[in-house]
Amino acid sequence: MSDNTGRTIFLDGEEVPFDGGETIFQVAERHHKDIPTLCYDDRLEAFGGCRLCVVEVEGARTPVASCTTMAEAGMRIRTKSGSLEMHRRVLLEMVVSENREVDVDELSGYASQEMKTLVDRYSARTGRFAGDKSGVSRPDDPNPFILRDYENCISCYRCVRVCAEQEGDYAISIMNRGFETQITTEFGGLLKDSSCTFCGQCIQTCPTGALGDLKALRHVEVEEPIEKTRSVCTYCGVGCALDIMTKGEQVVGIQPAMDGPANEGALCVKGQFAFDFVHHPDRLKTPFIRDDHGQLVPATWDEALDKAAAGLLEAVNEHGRHSLYAIASGRAPNEAGFTMQKFVRAGLGTSYIDNCSRA
Amino acid sequence: MPPTNDELIAEAMTEEAPLLPLLHRIHERDGYLSEEALRSVSKGLRIPIADLFGTITFYHHFAREPGGFEAPRVCTGPICCLKGARDLVAELDGATGMPCSGRCDEPIPVIRGSQTFVGLSANQLTVGDTPVPPAKAGDYEECVFANIRHSDRKTIRGYRQTGGYEGLEKAVTSMSPEQLTEMIDQSGLAGRGGAGFPTGRKWKAVADATGGPKTVVCNADEGEPGCFKDRALMDHDPHAVLEGMALACYATGSPRAFLYLRYEYPETEYLLANAISEAEAAGFLGDDVFGTGTKIKIHLRRGAGAYICGEETSLLNSLEGGHPFPRNRPPYPVTHGYEGTPTAVNNVETLASVPPIVLHGPDWYRGLGLGDHAGTKVISLSGDVARPGNYEVPLGLPLSTLIEEWAGGVPDGHTVQAVTMAGLSGGFLAGHDLDVTLDEPSIRAKGSFLGAGGIMVFDDTRDMIEISHMAMEFFAEESCGKCFPCRIGTQRLTERLVGNAGPDNLEQWLDEVSDLNKTMKETSACGLGQAAPLITESLLKYFPQAVQTHVIGD
Numbered sequence: 001m002s003d004n005t006g007r008t009i010f011l012d013g014e015e016v017p018f019d020g021g022e023t024i025f026q027v028a029e030r031h032h033k034d035i036p037t038l039c040y041d042d043r044l045e046a047f048g049g050c051r052l053c054v055v056e057v058e059g060a061r062t063p064v065a066s067c068t069t070m071a072e073a074g075m076r077i078r079t080k081s082g083s084l085e086m087h088r089r090v091l092l093e094m095v096v097s098e099n100r101e102v103d104v105d106e107l108s109g110y111a112s113q114e115m116k117t118l119v120d121r122y123s124a125r126t127g128r129f130a131g132d133k134s135g136v137s138r139p140d141d142p143n144p145f146i147l148r149d150y151e152n153c154i155s156c157y158r159c160v161r162v163c164a165e166q167e168g169d170y171a172i173s174i175m176n177r178g179f180e181t182q183i184t185t186e187f188g189g190l191l192k193d194s195s196c197t198f199c200g201q202c203i204q205t206c207p208t209g210a211l212g213d214l215k216a217l218r219h220v221e222v223e224e225p226i227e228k229t230r231s232v233c234t235y236c237g238v239g240c241a242l243d244i245m246t247k248g249e250q251v252v253g254i255q256p257a258m259d260g261p262a263n264e265g266a267l268c269v270k271g272q273f274a275f276d277f278v279h280h281p282d283r284l285k286t287p288f289i290r291d292d293h294g295q296l297v298p299a300t301w302d303e304a305l306d307k308a309a310a311g312l313l314e315a316v317n318e319h320g321r322h323s324l325y326a327i328a329s330g331r332a333p334n335e336a337g338f339t340m341q342k343f344v345r346a347g348l349g350t351s352y353i354d355n356c357s358r359a
Numbered sequence: 360m361p362p363t364n365d366e367l368i369a370e371a372m373t374e375e376a377p378l379l380p381l382l383h384r385i386h387e388r389d390g391y392l393s394e395e396a397l398r399s400v401s402k403g404l405r406i407p408i409a410d411l412f413g414t415i416t417f418y419h420h421f422a423r424e425p426g427g428f429e430a431p432r433v434c435t436g437p438i439c440c441l442k443g444a445r446d447l448v449a450e451l452d453g454a455t456g457m458p459c460s461g462r463c464d465e466p467i468p469v470i471r472g473s474q475t476f477v478g479l480s481a482n483q484l485t486v487g488d489t490p491v492p493p494a495k496a497g498d499y500e501e502c503v504f505a506n507i508r509h510s511d512r513k514t515i516r517g518y519r520q521t522g523g524y525e526g527l528e529k530a531v532t533s534m535s536p537e538q539l540t541e542m543i544d545q546s547g548l549a550g551r552g553g554a555g556f557p558t559g560r561k562w563k564a565v566a567d568a569t570g571g572p573k574t575v576v577c578n579a580d581e582g583e584p585g586c587f588k589d590r591a592l593m594d595h596d597p598h599a600v601l602e603g604m605a606l607a608c609y610a611t612g613s614p615r616a617f618l619y620l621r622y623e624y625p626e627t628e629y630l631l632a633n634a635i636s637e638a639e640a641a642g643f644l645g646d647d648v649f650g651t652g653t654k655i656k657i658h659l660r661r662g663a664g665a666y667i668c669g670e671e672t673s674l675l676n677s678l679e680g681g682h683p684f685p686r687n688r689p690p691y692p693v694t695h696g697y698e699g700t701p702t703a704v705n706n707v708e709t710l711a712s713v714p715p716i717v718l719h720g721p722d723w724y725r726g727l728g729l730g731d732h733a734g735t736k737v738i739s740l741s742g743d744v745a746r747p748g749n750y751e752v753p754l755g756l757p758l759s760t761l762i763e764e765w766a767g768g769v770p771d772g773h774t775v776q777a778v779t780m781a782g783l784s785g786g787f788l789a790g791h792d793l794d795v796t797l798d799e800p801s802i803r804a805k806g807s808f809l810g811a812g813g814i815m816v817f818d819d820t821r822d823m824i825e826i827s828h829m830a831m832e833f834f835a836e837e838s839c840g841k842c843f844p845c846r847i848g849t850q851r852l853t854e855r856l857v858g859n860a861g862p863d864n865l866e867q868w869l870d871e872v873s874d875l876n877k878t879m880k881e882t883s884a885c886g887l888g889q890a891a892p893l894i895t896e897s898l899l900k901y902f903p904q905a906v907q908t909h910v911i912g913d
Binding site: 038046047048049050051052054062063065068070083086087090091094095097098128129130131132134154155164170171172173174175176177178179180181184185186187188194195 | 394407408409410412413414416417665667682687689835836837838839840841842843844845846847848849850851854860861871874875877878880881882883884889
């Protein structure tokens, strides 16, 4: 609920209103301040780890993290200053220094370019603060979906938080302390032995590509540009919005739509990873009809529909209308489900209709 | 037959803040935390197993291999390292180091299971009591140490004979909670754990906050290297701490309190548990305090080895069984503390100061300080002085009086090269800046702070680069890993002090270290990351020549 009772803050000198419960970061984002951040995902509880979003608040001794600080009436805030920009550059130089590399392929995941973009915006590839690297990768995890390349991890814990807060799986957690921190599963095991459901949300929120989409990354070498086409997942009736990534005619991967009204960036293992059927050689591209010898032979749609209609009529004529029973596929969207029940009730004259999601 | 997992879990489910005590019982029963036991705990307390596993690994002392509980842990804090702690680790079979374990006034401590030994070599380890504070040196009146040297003071009988529980009785029978809070506010008592927040104001905020039940937490997670005052107070005057907690409960309207004790004080746990039982049996604590119907239940909880758990919001997360990262503030614990209830978190010394204030009045306490400074402060003094130990000083006492006159000064023929402030968190003072008085305004004017009152003294034979390295390594090991500047910064500064990474050009080296200092100080999320760079900052300030030699050689 909006609680906007004429309260304002001063954002870089400009007086702007804010709603009760809004953080400085949220107000600033609404005003296109483009405050840098690496640990922020607007679907998750603000964490305050990366400290890139620090801003100066008049009267405060030190800069405050804008993502965790509530806007308060009369606050005078600077989102940019020489000192803030210096801190942000130093912080980015620090994360560059702990990782194996900055540049990762876009196919890694939805947010995978966030760190690289900021590093370049702040010219932070200086090689300063060289020293030990922080993460230990898990090439021994044989799962076919999630790359666990922690040598590129910056310990923002977006993966751990999305797993708990969005997916409710609690499959991964934070191990050890400080520079020794690692992202882990229970007892340091493999993902398949954990409560991971391979929904892939950790991949999509990772800002460095430390967690990567292994299925999409199979197509790194294909030279064509990535094109994204907005679509709806066809695996069930929820209607998760997603972007189908293609290179030329080849589907190379799926990314959830962060603005999908039904899913807000979430997908399940099927919507996220199970798209290989699209180009599979066994995939049916035309209807088949069994001939008199019981062999399946290719047919046109008209032939197939005529054959089906004839079969249905025969059953009704011989055994009555209630001899038929239809199950709509859970993969069908609402509209198709509606058409199906209409067809069964009005066309066939029976109410024996159900949906596999209910079965 | 030792209790089964299910029996222990069933018992824990009836308790407040059950995770840590349950884990300790299993740890002691099995000698480590097995996967099987942790899976049972996860199921019983409904904590996701990945979270529970991650949280166990956060603590230094939970062993995950059989026999780990009994394996010797040797203090490798800065002072013990100067006494040869690294050699002792090598000498003892299966030994590992542990961060400063709060016995800088004794030979090197070694913890085995639930017992502490002290000694300088493997074949002369002995068991001994915590040293009693040295005899009062100056002419100044003490507050928390006034009766601590009475041999019987740690028993409830001895405590009563020296005025014990009279303050609590007076408060609950003749004062309102508001009057008590007002009295503490007038006394000028401020947080003695380091932050210095006025105690009366904190209590009032908790009392005024909505929601409940309200909670008092005694922060006894004395993890700052060079600080060992709370241990002396708890070991020799446990009832004073409990009485202070009870008074805090009464003032804030809290029916429950937790004493969160650091892992490294195993004997103290038994002592406090006995003291709580004694006080409950006497009717001074429990369901009917002094027959007034007031309910005050004190729960004893023990940490598992994590410096950050001395930070109050990490402590609360640890108590609640969560991952002990500090919380974002605001909201502050006074409104959203333990399980979201209004909570007063007070240090041991702060709470121990309360009973004498109630007995003698706020003006008495205020008058104990020198000049405008109110009250006293216990200083844990260690390092190169003749008589290390805990000294209760009037605030405003010159540092030189404490070191030279009270503690016997540095060894003959040597001079003070540097001292640390606030344990390690205040960095170093050296040169002309040693001319300070022991109070926050004086020390803050030099860019440091008094904090919890640990002061390590280093004479002119010490290698300040090595001392700085040990200090920064401590912060790196204890950094929780939540915020970037601290997690990476403490590591990078440590590497530069060891000399195994970083530029070999002096200007670039200084440039990197100064930038790390600045960004850590200004953007770190909590006191650890903000304070750690004071070590390097003060090293650059006082010892530029040593830094130059370290970077580019002679």
